[in-house]
Amino acid sequence: MRKKRFSHANPSIGIRDVARHAGVSPMTVSRALREPDKVSAEMRRRVEDTVHQIGYLRNRIAGSLSSNRSNVVGLILPSVHNSLFAHTVQGISDVLRTSGHHLMIADSGYSLADEEEAIDAFLQQRVCGMVLHNTKHTERTRALIGRGGVPVVEIGNLTPHPLDTTVSYSNYEASRTMTLHLARLGYRRIGFVTLPLQDNERSIERRRGYLAALAELGMREDPRLVLEMPPGIGSGAEAIVRLVEIDGGLDAVFFAGDVLVVGAAVECHRRGWAVPARVAIATFDDLDILRYISPTITSVRIPRYEIGKRSAELLLDRANGSSTERQSVDLKFEIIQREST
Amino acid sequence: MRKKRFSHANPSIGIRDVARHAGVSPMTVSRALREPDKVSAEMRRRVEDTVHQIGYLRNRIAGSLSSNRSNVVGLILPSVHNSLFAHTVQGISDVLRTSGHHLMIADSGYSLADEEEAIDAFLQQRVCGMVLHNTKHTERTRALIGRGGVPVVEIGNLTPHPLDTTVSYSNYEASRTMTLHLARLGYRRIGFVTLPLQDNERSIERRRGYLAALAELGMREDPRLVLEMPPGIGSGAEAIVRLVEIDGGLDAVFFAGDVLVVGAAVECHRRGWAVPARVAIATFDDLDILRYISPTITSVRIPRYEIGKRSAELLLDRANGSSTERQSVDLKFEIIQREST
DNA sequence: TTGTAAGCGTTATCAC
C-alpha cells in the first residue's frame, strides 16, 4: 500500500502515470524511453504519445539512484574566470553533449584545499567521472579518488604520476623547447616571467624547462632574470620594464603564460622599445590576439580544445566500462615563430 | 526482507553502516549530518567520528530523491567558449559555492532548439533553478518552464517580458546612450557593426538603440553604415576597412560587442589611420585590454560579475522559498570615455 | 532528543 506524503509540493507526473494512461506496466515505459529497441514498434509509439500528451518528464535523479549510474561529469578548474580554459571547456562540453552527459563545473581558486572540497562534493553527487586541471593534490584528495571508483582525467600537465588517466602536454618540454628556440635565434640573455609557483605544477614545470634549456646551452642562470608575477596585462607590462632596467644586456623575455605578454608588447610600444630589435618577447598560449597585434608574437601553441575533447572521450570510455586501462596521452605542442623574436 | 541486487558493482558504505558502527539509528546519522543543531553535541561527535573512520560519503542523489530537493543550478550560455561570459560564470559560481550549491553548464550554440533541449535535460536532472543568457525562447521552452515549477533568471537583456526573474541591463539603452555620447563629442557620421542578429535579442536591441539615437539626433539612417559581422578579431578589422572605404565621410564606428573593436584598432594602426582623428571607435564590453592598448578605447561597461552574483542570489532566494516574487533588476551600465573617441 | 516506518520514482532481475 502506498501512502501519500504531504510534504511533496510537486506531485509531479511519474512513470506510473504514463503507464496507467498507456495501459502498460511502468517497466515497459522505462524500457521504451531508455532502450527503444527492446520494445515493439507499436508499444514505443504508444508510450511516446502518452509521454507528450500528459507532459511527462523523466526523473534522472530516481534513475541514477536505482541504476547506480549517473550522467554527470565534474570539472575542476583553478579559476572559472580565466578565459584560457574556455577552449578546453568547449571541447569537453561538445563531447558530453553528443553522448547525453552533463557538465558540472567547480573552481578550486588555486587552492588545494578547495580542490579537495570540490572533489568531495562531486563524489557526493555521484558524478560518473571527473576532469581535473590540477596535477598536484592533497593527501586526502588522492585517498578519496583512490577508493572512489570514479575515473579521473588530469589535463593541466603531463604529469609523471597521474592519479589515473592524463591527457595533456609537457609544460617542461614546451618551456624548454621555446627557450632553446630563442637561443637558436641568437638571443643570449633570456629573461623568464613565471606565474605564481605555489602549488602549481604547471608553473613549476615551465620554470624547470627554462632552466634546463639554459643549462644545456651552457648559459649561466641568473636569478635576477626570473620574475614571479601575478596574472594580468598590467603585470606583464611591469615585468618587462623591471627586467630591462635590471639588465641592459637582456635581449629576450619568455613570458610563461596568461596575458602577460600582451602587457609587455603594449609597454614596449609605448616606450619605443623596438621588438624584437631592442628586446624579443615570446609566450605560452597562442591567444587569438597574438596573431593580430604588431609585431605578431611568437608563442607556444597548446591544443586546448583537443585536450578537452580527448579527455572527455577517454573519461566516458572509462565510465561506461568500455576501457579499463589508464593512459597518458601526450597531445604535444607547437612553437609558432612570429615577428616578435 | 532486503534482497541484494547483483548488479551493484559498488556496494558502497551507506548511512546504515554509519548508524550500525555508531550504535544509533540511520535517522540520527542523517540529522547529525544535515542539521547538526538538532542533535546532542555528543551524538554529533560520535557520528562525525564514525563517518571519518569508515569513510562514509553522503549520497546526494538519494537525498535529493527523497527530499524532492536538489542543490544544482543549471546555466545555459550561448557559447561556453566565449570568454566574455567568464566574469558572469564566476559571479554565479562564487555565490553557489558559499551556499553549498553546484553549477551545471550547457551551451545552446546560439540555437533556440538547442536551448530547449538543454532546458529539458536540466529539468530531467531536477535542477533547483536555471540561469539563462538568452531572452528569446521557443514556445515549448516557455511551456516547459511554465509548468516546471523551477525558478528561472534571464540575464542577457533586461527584457520586457521575462519568463520569471531577470537581472541584467538594457542593451537598448546602453547602445542608444553610447551613440548619443559619440554625437555629443561631435561625430556626425557614425557607423555601426553588429554581431549576428538571428534569434539574438541582445544584438537586435543594440541595433535598435543605435537607430533610436540617430532618430533623436535627426541623423539620417544609412543602411550602408550598418554591418552585421561574425564575432572575432579579424572580423572587426574587416569591418572597419569596409566602412571607411564605403564612406569617406564616416567619422566614428560603434562596435556592438565581442572583440571586434580590437581588430579594428589594430587595423587602423596598421594602415596609419589616426584614431580618433581619422575615425573614432567605441565598443560594448569593457575588455581588460581596452585600457592598455594605444589609444585606449571608449566602451560601455557592463557589470558582468555583478549580474552573475545577483542572479544567483535571487535564484537561490526563489529556490528555497524565501522569496516568491518575480523581479526585474536593472544593474545599469556605464560609458567609459577614453582616447579613441 | 531519538527512533520507526513508509515511500521518493526509478531500474535490475527474473518469470512469463
Place this chain on the structure above:
DNA sequence: GTGATAACGCTTACAA
C-alpha cells in the same frame, strides 16, 4: 516482448 517485485540510500512524518 512484457510484467511483477524488490531494491537503490536516503528523508519525511510521526511516535516515543
